[in-house]
Amino acid sequence: xxxxxxxxxxxxxxxxxxxxxxxxxxxxxxxxxxxxxxxxxxxxxxxxxxxxxxxxxxxxxxxxxxxxxxxxxxxxxxxxxxxxxxxxxxxxxxxxxxxxxxxxxxxxxxxxxxxxxxxxxxxxxxxxxxxxxxxxxxxxxxxxxxxxxxxxxxxxxxxxxxxxxxxxxxxxxxxxxxxxxxxxxxxxxxxxxxxxxxxxxxxxxxxxxxxxxxxxxxxxxxxxxxxxxxxxxxxxxxxxxxxxxxxxxxxxxxxxxxxxxxx
Ligand code: NDP
Ligand code: 8X3
Numbered sequence: 001x002x003x004x005x006x007x008x009x010x011x012x013x014x015x016x017x018x019x020x021x022x023x024x025x026x027x028x029x030x031x032x033x034x035x036x037x038x039x040x041x042x043x044x045x046x047x048x049x050x051x052x053x054x055x056x057x058x059x060x061x062x063x064x065x066x067x068x069x070x071x072x073x074x075x076x077x078x079x080x081x082x083x084x085x086x087x088x089x090x091x092x093x094x095x096x097x098x099x100x101x102x103x104x105x106x107x108x109x110x111x112x113x114x115x116x117x118x119x120x121x122x123x124x125x126x127x128x129x130x131x132x133x134x135x136x137x138x139x140x141x142x143x144x145x146x147x148x149x150x151x152x153x154x155x156x157x158x159x160x161x162x163x164x165x166x167x168x169x170x171x172x173x174x175x176x177x178x179x180x181x182x183x184x185x186x187x188x189x190x191x192x193x194x195x196x197x198x199x200x201x202x203x204x205x206x207x208x209x210x211x212x213x214x215x216x217x218x219x220x221x222x223x224x225x226x227x228x229x230x231x232x233x234x235x236x237x238x239x240x241x242x243x244x245x246x247x248x249x250x251x252x253x254x255x256x257x258x259x260x261x262x263x
Contacts, residue, residue, distance in 0.1 A: 016064070019236075020044040020083075020093050022073060022131055023100030025052040027200030028150060031225035032097060035233050037063040044090055046082075046100070048072050065089065073100050073127025083134040092142070095236060096135050098128045098172075099150040103165040103206040117164045124168035128175065136179075140186045147183075148232060149176045151194040153248060159257035165206075169194075173246070180245060189243040191235050196250035197260070198223040219262030220253035 019036055023029035025047035033045050037060045045060070046069045047053055053068040060066045067090045071078040086093075101124040105116035128149065139145030154162060155169030173192055180190040199222040203213035216222075228249070235244040253261045 016040050016042050017094035017236075018042040018044065018090060018092060019095040019097060020046065020131075020135065021097040021099060022046045022127075024068075025049045025056065027202060028195070028198060028225045028228045029097070029099040030056060031229035032099065032232050033060055034063075035226070035229035036236075037066070039233060039237075040064050041095070041236075042089060043067070044069060044086065044093070046071065073131055074122045076130050079127075079130040080134050083131070093135050093138065094144070095146045095148070096132065096139075097148045097150070097232065098131060100127060100131075101150065101168075101172075102202060103154075103162070105208075106161045106165075106206060108161050109163045112164060120164050120168045124165075125171045125175070128172060132175075132179070136183070136188075139188055140183070143186045144188065145183075145186075146189040146191070146236060147176075147179060148191045148193060148235060149173075149179075150228075151176065151192045153194055153196040153250065153254075153257055155192075155194055156248060157257050162257070176246070180243075191244050192246045193228065193231060193235065194246070194248045195223055195228050196248075196254045196257070198225060198228060200225050220260060221251060222253075223249065223251045 019041045021029050021033055024033045024045035033043055033056065037043055042065045043060060044067045045053060045056060048070065050070045053070055057066050057068045067086065069082040071082045073079060104119040105113050107113065132147065149172050151172040152169040154166045155173040158166040176190055176192040183190055199217040203216040207213040231247065231249060238244065
């Protein structure tokens with residue numbers, strides 16, 4: 001009997017946490033999935049590009065247990081039905097990493113594109129809220145959990161031609177602070193990680209594939225997706241009484257959104 005008890009206790013103590021990562025098909029989200037897979041977290045990876053999800057799921061499953069969900073965070077119904085479809089050990093989500101998002105366009109407010117504005121507000125802000133709403137009630141029920149929202153240095157300061165992207169990331173930081181307050185009675189950790197320039201597909205999306213994207217990371221060493229993944233893993237690895245509430249990280253060459261030492 002005592003050996004059964006001991007082995008059950010061992011399983012309980014060593015139950016690996018389950019992490020859901022949005023935007024895991026590229027950049028920061030993908031690097032975070034690999035970093036956490038190597039640390040043996042169970043993973044639920046999300047994104048819209050099904051082919052990429054399939055390949056990444058296969059690669060990650062060399063290290064850990066993985067499920068994938070294919071949905072657009074703007075699609076309220078899909079967000080809830082996909083998350084509701086999770087079963088077994090993927091049902092209990094311990095950690096939510098709200099990472100999906102992008103900038104769309106870089107234009108002065110007087111000539112900005114309405115479609116771009118909708119995309120940034122609908123994905124970066126409303127999408128983050130939908131995913132959170134689908135997951136938080138289970139966390140409050142169990143009175144435990146950790147939510148990491150990927151904000152940006154653009155959530156701390158506004159730069160020229162970036163009014164709407166910066167507004168969306170200011171909103172992410174406000175929502176993060178609000179979550180931390182409301183979820184405080186439940187002992188749920190809430191963290192904002194706010195990177196400066198990270199070399200990912202971000203600028204390709206912002207400039208819609210234009211050559212302009214190539215210039216963004218030229219002449220200095222930008223942050224790499226893996227740098228942010230390591231910071232996320234560090235935040236997750238803090239003891240129960242420690243919550244990294246809000247973290248700003250720049251490449252050494254960057255002093256602010258508009259000051260970057262090149263060459
Ligand atoms: P990438 O373009 O490389 O990755 C963006 C990810 O978000 C992709 O996996 C994409 O997946 C997913 N995504 C985008 N739109 C949607 C959508 N509508 N529904 C579901 N998933 C979506 O960029 P990054 O890795 O750089 O960006 C990740 C986060 O980091 C974003 O929130 C971004 O704002 C933030 N950030 C980035 C910085 C940078 O300089 N790169 C700096 C500061 C913050 P798919 O297309 O398959 O759906
Ligand atoms: C991404 C960083 O400076 O391109 O959030 O807005 S920046």
